Amino acid sequence: MQTVNIGILAHVDAGKTTLTEAILYETGVIGAIGSVDQGTTQTDTLELERQRGITIQSAVVSFRLGDLKINLIDTPGHPDFIAEVERALGVLDGVVLVVSAVEGVQSQTRRLARAIATAGIPIIVFANKIDRQGARDIELLDDIRRKLGLRVIALNTVSGIGSPDARVLAKSHRDPEHSESLIDILTETNDDLLGAWLRDADPIDPQALDVELVAQMRRRLIVPVIFGSARTGQGVDQVLAGVARFMPPADGCGGDPLTGTVFKIQRTRNGEKIVYARLYSGRIESRERVPFRRLAPGEPTLAYESRITGIDAFDDGRQKQVAFAQAGDIVRLHGLKETMIGDYLGCEPGGRPRAAFPPPIMESVVSAHDPVLRPQLNSALAGLAEQDPLISIRRDTRRGAISVRLYGEVQKEVIAATLTDDYGVDAIFEPSQVICVETPIGVGAAVEHMGGAGNPFVATVGLHIEPCAAGNGITYKRELGSLPLSYYTAIEETVYATFEEGLHGWRVIDCQVTLTDVAFASPVTTAADFRNLTPLVLMTALRRARTHVLEPVERFTLDTPEDCLGDALAAIGAARGQVQQNEWHGNGWRLAGTIPSSEVHAFEQRLPGITRGGGDFESRFDAYAPVVGPAPTRPRTDFNPLDRKFYLAQVSQS
Numbered sequence: 001m002q003t004v005n006i007g008i009l010a011h012v013d014a015g016k017t018t019l020t021e022a023i024l025y026e027t028g029v030i031g032a033i034g035s036v037d038q039g040t041t042q043t044d045t046l047e048l049e050r051q052r053g054i055t056i057q058s059a060v061v062s063f064r065l066g067d068l069k070i071n072l073i074d075t076p077g078h079p080d081f082i083a084e085v086e087r088a089l090g091v092l093d094g095v096v097l098v099v100s101a102v103e104g105v106q107s108q109t110r111r112l113a114r115a116i117a118t119a120g121i122p123i124i125v126f127a128n129k130i131d132r133q134g135a136r137d138i139e140l141l142d143d144i145r146r147k148l149g150l151r152v153i154a155l156n157t158v159s160g161i162g163s164p165d166a167r168v169l170a171k172s173h174r175d176p177e178h179s180e181s182l183i184d185i186l187t188e189t190n191d192d193l194l195g196a197w198l199r200d201a202d203p204i205d206p207q208a209l210d211v212e213l214v215a216q217m218r219r220r221l222i223v224p225v226i227f228g229s230a231r232t233g234q235g236v237d238q239v240l241a242g243v244a245r246f247m248p249p250a251d252g253c254g255g256d257p258l259t260g261t262v263f264k265i266q267r268t269r270n271g272e273k274i275v276y277a278r279l280y281s282g283r284i285e286s287r288e289r290v291p292f293r294r295l296a297p298g299e300p301t302l303a304y305e306s307r308i309t310g311i312d313a314f315d316d317g318r319q320k321q322v323a324f325a326q327a328g329d330i331v332r333l334h335g336l337k338e339t340m341i342g343d344y345l346g347c348e349p350g351g352r353p354r355a356a357f358p359p360p361i362m363e364s365v366v367s368a369h370d371p372v373l374r375p376q377l378n379s380a381l382a383g384l385a386e387q388d389p390l391i392s393i394r395r396d397t398r399r400g401a402i403s404v405r406l407y408g409e410v411q412k413e414v415i416a417a418t419l420t421d422d423y424g425v426d427a428i429f430e431p432s433q434v435i436c437v438e439t440p441i442g443v444g445a446a447v448e449h450m451g452g453a454g455n456p457f458v459a460t461v462g463l464h465i466e467p468c469a470a471g472n473g474i475t476y477k478r479e480l481g482s483l484p485l486s487y488y489t490a491i492e493e494t495v496y497a498t499f500e501e502g503l504h505g506w507r508v509i510d511c512q513v514t515l516t517d518v519a520f521a522s523p524v525t526t527a528a529d530f531r532n533l534t535p536l537v538l539m540t541a542l543r544r545a546r547t548h549v550l551e552p553v554e555r556f557t558l559d560t561p562e563d564c565l566g567d568a569l570a571a572i573g574a575a576r577g578q579v580q581q582n583e584w585h586g587n588g589w590r591l592a593g594t595i596p597s598s599e600v601h602a603f604e605q606r607l608p609g610i611t612r613g614g615g616d617f618e619s620r621f622d623a624y625a626p627v628v629g630p631a632p633t634r635p636r637t638d639f640n641p642l643d644r645k646f647y648l649a650q651v652s653q654s
Contacts, residue, residue, distance in 0.1 A: 002249040003328035005278065007073040007088050009116070010098035011106040015128040019098055019230035019239070020061070020074045026236050027063040029317030058084045058264060060276070060330055062314035065244045071314055071330045082407060083388055085112065087263040087341065089119045091278035091330065094247035096239060101127045101135040101161075101227065105147040107618040113148045122218050124226065124242050125150075130158050131166040131229040141225060146586070147616075150223045153185055153213075156238055158227045168227050168235045173206035186212050189221045217246045250280075250328030258282030258290070258346030265341055265387050275333040280349045283326040286311050293344045309335030340386070360405040361552045361597045361621065362432045363394070364412055367401040369426040378402065380423035384415060391415075396637040406432060408601070434598040436551050436632055437624055438502035439510045440467040444545030446537045447517045456648065459529035461491060462517025465541045470510055470623070474499055478515035490527040491515060494534040498641065503539075503547050505634030509624075513538070532651050535641035543642070549631035550624035552597040558607075559616040561588045567610045575599035576628075588614070594622060 010016035021033045058075045073092065075085045089095075095116050099109060116123055127140055136143075137158050144152050160166045171178040183204060187194035193212060197204055216222040224242055228235015264276035284290055286308060294302040312332035313322045325331045333339075368377040378395070381402055385391045394403040406412050412429055419425045447462030448455045468475055476492055492515075499508040520529075556577070560568040568591065572579055577595035584590075595603065600619055607615045636642075639650040 001067055001069050003069045003071065004093050004243065004247045004249050005071045005073070005091060005328070005330055006094045006096060006243060006247055007075055007092045008096045008098060009075055009085060009112050011100070011103075011108040011112075014098045014100045014103070014106075014109075015230045016098045017074055019096070019126060019128065019236070020072065022230045022233055022236045023072065023240065024061065024063060024317060026233070026240060027065065029061070029063045058088045060314050061317060064316060065240060068244055068249070069315070070243065073330075082111070084264075086115065089115055089121065091261055091263050092119075092121055093250055094122045094124070094243070096124050096126055096243070098126050098128050098230075099140070099144065101129050101137065101140050102132050104136070104140055104143045107616075110147060110618050111620065113150070117220070120220065122220055122247060123150075124217075124224050124239065124246060125152065126230075126235070126239055127225055127227045128230050130161050130168070130227050130234065131164050131232050133162050135162045135166070137161055137227060144223075144225065151185060151188075151221065152223045152225045153182065154225045154227065155242065156227055156235060161227075164232075166229060166232075166234065168238070170238055173209050179203070179206065179209065182209050182213065185222060186216060189216060214246055218248050253281060253327055255283075256281035256327065258284065259349045260284075260345035261349060262339055262341055262343045262345070265339075267383060267387070272334070273337060273339075275336045275339050277331055277333055277345060279325055279327055279329050279331070279345070281327045282346055283324055284308060284311070284345070285324040286322075290345055292339060293346075293348065294340065294342070295344070295348065304338065306336050306339060308333050341388075360391070360407045361435055362406045362408070363403045363435050364406055364432045365396075365401045365403050365430040366415075366427050369428055373425050376423060377419070377425050377427060380419055380425055384418065394637060396635065405435065433632075433634075434551060434596075436504075436506045436549050436627065436634075437509045438504055438506045438547040438549055439508065439624075440465055440542065440545040440547055442467070442545050444541040444543065445516070446540035446544065448533055448537050449517075450519050450521065454644070455533065457529040457533040458521050458525045459487075459533050460517055460519035461530060461533050461537045462515070463495075463534075463537050463541050464514040464516050465538075465545045466512050467545075468510055468512045472510050472512075474508065475512040476515075477512070481515075481518045483518050483520060486527050487518070487520060487525070487530050488515075490530040491518075491534050494531050495538060498535045498538050498638070501634075501636050501638055503542060503642070504549050504631050505636050506549060508542070508547070509550075535638070536644065536647065539641040548626045551627050551632075553594045553622050553625045554597050554600055554619040555622035556591075556593060556595050556600075556617060556619035558591045558618075559585060559588055560591065560611050561614040564611045564614065565589050568615065571603065571606060571610050575603045577603075594625075595619060596625075597621065 008016050008020055024030045025033045058073050060071060060073050062069060062071050064070070073088045075088050097112065097116065099105060125144060129135055141152055141154060144150055154171070156168045156170045158166060158168055173179055173182065183197055186209065187197060190212060213222065217224060224246060226235050226238050226242060228238065230236065259281045260277050260279040262275055262277050266274045268274060289305045289307045291303065291305050311322050311325050312319045313325060314330060319332065366381070368374050381393050381404060385393050392405050396402065404415065409432065412432065416427055416429060419427045443466045445464040448460065450458060450460045474496060476495055478488060495513050499511070502508040558568060569579060572591070572593070572595065575595055576599055577593055579591050579593040581592040582589055604617060607617050639647045641647045
């Protein structure tokens with residue numbers, strides 16, 4: 001039996017989970033369609049999801065279409081949970097992108113469309129809510145073409161659009177008008193078909209048109225659009241037919257070497273760790289020891305083996321224990337205690353580009369309302385970070401607090417509710433702060449000699465710092481010397497660790513560090529001498545070089561009505577934004593430029609009033625830029641090597 005792994009993606013409130021329910025009902029998996037508002041849907045299983053009416057975690061459910069098995073992943077629509085979408089895209093064979101026929105293309109829709117394109121995944125657009133007042137069809141198609149840059153072809157027509165009686169009718173390749181539209185769009189990217197159409201007097205065979213349509217869709221040259229209503233069921237059968245017809249089955253063979261990806265981790269109520277994986281080739285069996293690989297930027301590949309104690313497969317709406325899994329399967333694995341999201345089973349799958357969303361740009365300090373529960377808070381946040389690696393945590397042992405990286409305020413509210421409901425910890429979150437970085441302005445150097453005044457360590461370390469090109473991170477090199485390798489390793493690792501907090505408390509980037517001086521006294525010197533001395537030398541050199549604090553900046557586009565242009569320009573200026581391009585676009589102006597990430601949320605809230613509801617704003621992370629005015633600071637969590645007396649006192653006690 002062939003398998004297709006598809007995802008349903010959408011802007012929040014476009015009807016993604018409702019479509020999932022309609023599909024499961026249409027395929028006989030469930031006997032009644034659940035309600036998002038009432039919290040009775042099949043895939044929103046978390047209590048928080050049912051309470052809030054939004055999808056927070058991706059969920060997998062399976063159904064059959066004849067001899068085809070479909071694994072469907074329902075993903076979050078809210079931008080605060082974009083990391084879940086990113087991980088899901090890496091394991092899919094195709095995507096159904098839901099667009100509301102009323103609201104049209106939203107900013108999140110555009111982000112998703114770009115990510116799908118990066119991942120190279122075939123796509124079907126489901127134009128939902130045709131039964132709602134204000135629904136559009138022809139105008140919506142133009143909207144999708146213009147805003148998403150997709151070459152679309154509608155596969156059905158709508159009657160009674162915008163009313164509860166809206167109905168859809170599938171188009172036929174034998175219909176002259178539809179056939180002509182197909183030929184027009186298919187011949188744009190197929191010269192052979194164009195030549196046949198120009199050369200032959202007879203019309204192109206409808207079956208040949210269908211074959212070419214499928215081929216171009218799978219190559220992402222064309223995107224089919226299906227109008228419908230998930231709420232009334234209109235068009236759902238055509239979506240299913242499109243999935244079976246257009247989506248490529250999972251390739252790979254059970255006899256090939258094992259390749260797979262871990263894309264999700266969950267903890268059960270009793271604390272068991274469940275690992276979700278997609279297999280691209282090969283086969284695994286329950287009780288088998290399986291090789292894993294972990295790749296991290298700038299670090300050597302970590303290879304390890306772990307025994308799988310159980311395998312759960314998805315089939316016809318249920319999870320069931322199976323003895324083995326093979327290429328194409330999405331499964332739940334038991335017994336993998338050290339496995340993390342992003343680890344590979346066997347070898348890394350080749351030829352699959354990954355859609356990468358930028359990491360969170362906000363952080364909030366969280367502490368337990370009851371200090372006695374601090375250990376439980378630490379454990380709970382570590383567990384949440386395991387399930388979402390982008391929620392990285394930064395511990396401040398001196399203040400007894402932890403900083404958590406976030407995409408937005410909704411995610412913060414969800415984490416707070418999860419800590420209370422699942423872990424019994426009432427947490428206090430401080431106001432969120434945008435995460436900045438630091439980079440050297442000039443050149444700095446420092447050296448501490450063994451036996452010198454104020455150096456209690458049996459070691460010599462000299463370091464030279466200079467800025468390097470943007471995007472290079474930290475470049476470390478050393479001049480030739482005769483230290484034991486363990487000492488060189490201790491210095492290098494400490495340089496990277498120390499630069500997590502620069503002069504103002506932010507991570508240092510785009511800097512080259514050169515080790516210039518070293519000495520030791522055998523057998524007295526230990527690696528700890530180099531680990532303890534290096535932060536003092538490094539921060540002295542950095543203080544001499546001085547640093548800029550940089551804030552994240554987003555590149556934006558804003559479509560605004562003509563008569564709102566002045567107000568829009570004034571609002572962008574007030575938000576410290578810069579307009580770098582403006583042009584007449586459609587029935588209004590399109591502005592493009594940059595805006596600090598810290599200003600985006602407030603600007604988006606003001607936009608409807610500024611443009612009388614006619615504005616369309618989209619932004620994405622672009623770069624870091626120097627902060628204008630006083631540099632923001634962040635409390636240090638280390639022993640503060642900028643304060644020599646305090647640092648030495650803390651090191652002596654550790």
